[in-house]
Amino acid sequence: MVERRKPMWVKDAIDYVMQYKKHGEIEIVSLDDCDGRFLAEPLVADHDVPPFNRSPYDGFALRAVDTKNASRDNPLSLKVIDEIGAGHVSEFEVGHMEAIRIMTGAQIPKGSDSVVMLELVKEEKRSEGTLITIKRSLKEGENISFQGEDTKKGNPLIDRGVAINPGIKALLATFGYSNVKVSRRPLIGIIATGSELLNPDEELVPGKIRNSNGYMIESQILRAGAQYKRYASISDNLDKLYETIKLALDECDILITTGGVSVGDYDYLPEIYRRLGANLLFNKIAMRPGSVTSCAEKDGKLLFGLSGNPSACYIGFELFVRPYIRTWLCSERPYLRTISGTLKNDFSKPNPFSRFVRGKIVYENGNVFVEPVGLDKSGVVTSLAWADCLMILPGGTRGYMNGDQIELLLLEDQQGSEKPWVEAKFSKS
Numbered sequence: 001m002v003e004r005r006k007p008m009w010v011k012d013a014i015d016y017v018m019q020y021k022k023h024g025e026i027e028i029v030s031l032d033d034c035d036g037r038f039l040a041e042p043l044v045a046d047h048d049v050p051p052f053n054r055s056p057y058d059g060f061a062l063r064a065v066d067t068k069n070a071s072r073d074n075p076l077s078l079k080v081i082d083e084i085g086a087g088h089v090s091e092f093e094v095g096h097m098e099a100i101r102i103m104t105g106a107q108i109p110k111g112s113d114s115v116v117m118l119e120l121v122k123e124e125k126r127s128e129g130t131l132i133t134i135k136r137s138l139k140e141g142e143n144i145s146f147q148g149e150d151t152k153k154g155n156p157l158i159d160r161g162v163a164i165n166p167g168i169k170a171l172l173a174t175f176g177y178s179n180v181k182v183s184r185r186p187l188i189g190i191i192a193t194g195s196e197l198l199n200p201d202e203e204l205v206p207g208k209i210r211n212s213n214g215y216m217i218e219s220q221i222l223r224a225g226a227q228y229k230r231y232a233s234i235s236d237n238l239d240k241l242y243e244t245i246k247l248a249l250d251e252c253d254i255l256i257t258t259g260g261v262s263v264g265d266y267d268y269l270p271e272i273y274r275r276l277g278a279n280l281l282f283n284k285i286a287m288r289p290g291s292v293t294s295c296a297e298k299d300g301k302l303l304f305g306l307s308g309n310p311s312a313c314y315i316g317f318e319l320f321v322r323p324y325i326r327t328w329l330c331s332e333r334p335y336l337r338t339i340s341g342t343l344k345n346d347f348s349k350p351n352p353f354s355r356f357v358r359g360k361i362v363y364e365n366g367n368v369f370v371e372p373v374g375l376d377k378s379g380v381v382t383s384l385a386w387a388d389c390l391m392i393l394p395g396g397t398r399g400y401m402n403g404d405q406i407e408l409l410l411l412e413d414q415q416g417s418e419k420p421w422v423e424a425k426f427s428k429s
């Protein structure tokens, strides 16, 4: 008699996983290698930006007070006493009726308090020196980028646990980080199981398919911010699988298997959890696809048993493994973010369990719509390539119609959410 498993709510399963959450150690990487890594400490401005008053234009630095009466009818002439480009500082102080030719980015010279743009003055080179003529007055502070106007020394800028994007990399460079403290990425072992699996470079033969899950999970791991170690796929052989899992558990921080978690004759994962003496957290979840997603804990390390069915495997990773990884990386927003969208087609299947349907977001006149992509079966692989969200159809509902508002989990969003999606909230009344 095959065991009957009691399904657990998605949110409860996430909580079980998160009981074992930990933060990774800190490691130091060079600025060159920090893209996509997660900051291990907050980024605080250690000096004002810009660090000095500077000119935002090519022009002339002068004293606003001297231009008080300048107008079209009363042009004013100033003597140019120096010229400076960005990176240079003038030794001169701008005095009464004087100006310094200044290029964008150069430090505002002493004595001056405003800048007039090159295009607005007439320049005349004479034997006694260069003169400029201005036909308008300037205000004190006009056309100056002030020290600290971007940010002041001591301002907190980025929290710990945020992924380094191009803007953050610019800040790291601004504040002189040639090395950056980041969270060590967890090493995740991947074992694909099943006697039907071929490598991508092998010819198809009857009864066999190529292992797509292994590669898909690797890509999901990288997108989540972790690193992986690939173990050879294992045919349905209990002893060999057990030995490989034991080895991978020694070598890695987290382990993911795909396939062999259901109740079939060759589904060995339940037996392996028993042999390992692992603590089973769950082996059935009230969701589709991915109801067979399992998780066990051994000596503080988590073993995620994802389904062999590609869509179920993919969704199991995004809902349970991703937040665990992101928390390891100290993210305060480890969960997939949701937005609301309007369903574009009828989806008439009843949902005894919460259903996560692969969807594509479409924007029309500034509104968010979503359409299901591909076949809604857990064994399909093609829809995963087209999906950019998972439409959440909460359990206990009778199907959804074109025009219904639903919640969407964003798959490609880097920002994330502090809290997981909560099932009860979205039950359709």
Ligand SMILES: Nc1nc2c(c(=O)[nH]1)N[C@H]1C(S)=C(S)[C@@H](COP(=O)(O)OP(=O)(O)OC[C@H]3O[C@@H](n4cnc5c(N)ncnc54)[C@H](O)[C@@H]3O)O[C@H]1N2
Residues within 6 Å of the ligand: 192, 193, 194, 196, 197, 209, 210, 211, 212, 213, 214, 258, 259, 260, 261, 262, 263, 264, 267, 289, 290, 291, 292, 306, 307, 308, 309, 310, 312, 378, 379
């Ligand atoms: N009697 C029952 N049968 C099944 C149940 C059940 O409750 N009672 N659950 C079904 C559900 S739901 C799912 S999901 C699958 C899960 O099965 P497993 O996770 O044990 O996976 P396998 O049986 O090994 O494989 C399922 C399917 O996926 C293909 N596969 C496996 N690995 C890969 C891979 N690396 N790349 C691509 N495709 C892969 C495999 O060939 C099978 O077609 O069980 C149902 N059965």
Ligand code: MOO
Residues within 6 Å of the ligand: 287, 288, 289, 290, 291, 292, 293, 307, 309, 312, 378, 379
């Ligand atoms: O775990 Mo199965 O994919 O729910 O369909």
